[in-house]
Amino acid sequence: MEFNEKQIQIIETAERLFADEGFNGTSVRDIADEANINIAMISYYFGSKEKLLEAIFELRIGNLKTRVESLIKNETLRPIEKVNMLIDEHIERVLEKPLFHKVMAGVQLTNKNPAIIKAITRLKISNAEVVGELIKDGQKKGVFKKKVDVILMLTTMIGTVNNTIMSKDYYREFNKQVDLPDETFNETFKRRLSIHIKTLFKAILTNEA
Amino acid sequence: MEFNEKQIQIIETAERLFADEGFNGTSVRDIADEANINIAMISYYFGSKEKLLEAIFELRIGNLKTRVESLIKNETLRPIEKVNMLIDEHIERVLEKPLFHKVMAGVQLTNKNPAIIKAITRLKISNAEVVGELIKDGQKKGVFKKKVDVILMLTTMIGTVNNTIMSKDYYREFNKQVDLPDETFNETFKRRLSIHIKTLFKAILTNEA
DNA sequence: AAAATAATTAAACGTTTGTTTGATTTTAAT
């Protein structure tokens, strides 16, 4: 489905409010007020508040570039390099759209909407498969350990990055970087997070020190 | 504050519903129905729905045994052993009270209640301090690396374990262990998770392979 | 046994909720 300008404006407003206040903590009036539209427009364009949530996922998950697939098939890269790029790709995704990932985190806790659950599950399975193949390849080439728990590995990657959405400001304060410009801090933080997870994955995957 | 039987019954019912449906997704009537009490009892005992949520945190966080503190001070244990026990302590905590930790995860995303934010922040700071001391000790003794990012390390531990609450069943299915008895699977899972995080931490902390 | 306190109840309170209605305005197609 394609969304027009007004629809995207509503979706982005809803996304921000759902992220900050939760789905059930946000009323359609809140959304209408913040987006400067009449309340009836939400039903008019999306049918219901629930379907507006679905639209958010349609827009955001649909827009997830499948750079990953082509990355994996690249024959010139070593398996560990591919893993590292996968990590950066994931970090980039989450920090680029933190509001959406906050919504997704909230939805995963409580939401029962079949369409949304399906979309998230499909995303996870796809991730697990791609990474699984990648690891098998590394094992064949003898550079990865024989026993690797793919799910736990991804759980750590996703869990760590997700948790940073909540603890990023605390991290900044703890490391006394509140006086840095946002842009600078964000880049520093991203790099540290990237190195951190790559270190973890290296330990899981390889036999090197 | 001390809670009587009836209050605990209400708290545990609310905890379960808040975990499954979220705070704003649960009505006081839902709680009253599930707990087989009159709806007015919630205001009577707790004052409001919001304060009932606070009571959940009071009961659960208040009950968190401070085994950790005494563990840290134990002079006969090596730093890496202490770290490993800390990991198991955390896993035990979360898997023992998954409903509460699900509530806490949800609350951290959206809740603005000062009392609750305070309680969670205090818990996190306390954790960071204890682990920070432990690591300094290991560094003095020359068994830990000189540069360790404590916050990111804890983010990984908490993020990984938190994420398992949501992905545990998927993990079970993926590894074809649905036919195992719950008890058996839970123990197996707990052990794997423990080993997993210990491997990660070892890579962050030490120079060994 | 009487009095005082605590627990429980059904009913009602005023708000807020998501959604729909029907009229009106704006835009696009003929």
Place this chain on the structure above:
DNA sequence: ATTAAAATCAAACAAACGTTTAATTATTTT
């Protein structure tokens, strides 16, 4: 310029919300 379609609006809808009331029943204290 006329018609058709799309967009916008204020108002209304019933249902659900958290909380309070005032009366009643149970328990405890005197």
